[in-house]
Amino acid sequence: MPYPTLHKSALATIIAGFLSLSLLHAQPPRQQRPIELTPEDTAAFMHAPEGFDKERETTKKGHVDSLYYDSKTVGSKRRLFVYTPPGYSPKKRYPVLYLLHGIGGTEKEWFRGTHPQAILDNLAADKKMVPMIVVFPNGRAMVNDADTGNIFAPEKIQAFANFENDLLKDVIPFIESKYPVLADRDHRAIAGLSMGGGQSLNFGLCNLDHFAWIGGFSSAPNTKAPEQLLPDPAKARTGLKFLYISCGTKDRLIGITQGVHRYLKQNNVPHLYHIEPDGLHDFRMWSNDLYHFAQYVFK
Secondary structure (H helix, E strand, O other): OOOOOOOHHHHHHHHHHHHHHHOOOOOOHHHOOOOOOOOOOOOOOOOOOOOOOOOOOOOOOOEEEEEEEEEOOOOEEEEEEEEEOOOOOOOOOEOEEEEEOOOOOOOOHHHHHOOHHHHHHHHHHOOOOOOOEEEEEOOOOOOOOOOOOOOOOHHHHHHHHHHHHHHHHHHHHHHHHHOOEOOOHHHEEEEEEOHHHHHHHHHHHOOOOOOOEEEEEOOOOOOOOHHHHOOOHHHHHHHOOEEEEEEEOOOOOHHHHHHHHHHHHHOOOOOEEEEEOOOOOOHHHHHHHHHHHHHHOOO
16 A cells, blocks of 8 residues: 655644754754653663774674665665675575664765764674664655755655655565565564654554564654554554664654653553663764664564
């Protein structure tokens, strides 16, 4: 079934939310929505250790491929990056993490903002992570999927919603045809930052037949209302292997993550809730999220 077109009022809400985020440091405090923390809004663990995201000379390295796939959803060839772990062998089979970017980025954003391959290589070397393939797609499912022009344009917001079809019908089948992956929900994870965090919750929780491991990092205003994400909490309780949601205490979008957490708690849906002290809407936060999330999945 095609992904439904967003109503104009929903688009307006999403765009307004992102615009408010882009203006955080330009507005006086009285014009900003106040952050309201509760006793539950605490860190689940310490921040990652110093150097966790830096390349080590003595550590075995994974590899990053740049590939193009045919997107029937969009009607064009689209690029993605694929990380294969140290010691990768086509004779082995691997679980897969689909890692999504934010509204202002493309498949390159994780590599521009941090060093995901170093984070993953180091975790593998320390035996803290199950060897996995990580896919970095472009979550803006449209012919001109560049992060140029007005990134808040309605058609570009809609393209992020349309990516659900592209991911399920084009990206996943492509990866499973090119790499020796374990092609079932128990070995498939999805996570992302900001807009990609919202996509991960939307696509993951609404497609539990495809994903058992889900992470929303600083999830943005595109995130569906909790009741829409999980209309059947009982199904989530039995279907989820791991659900991780996080945000920073200084991120103006924290209310979205708080709302999802409250709903999950009220409905007894197991999840890991991490609120980073002094955390902002930036890659210091998201690098830390990847470091921790990667240690939980596929175990």
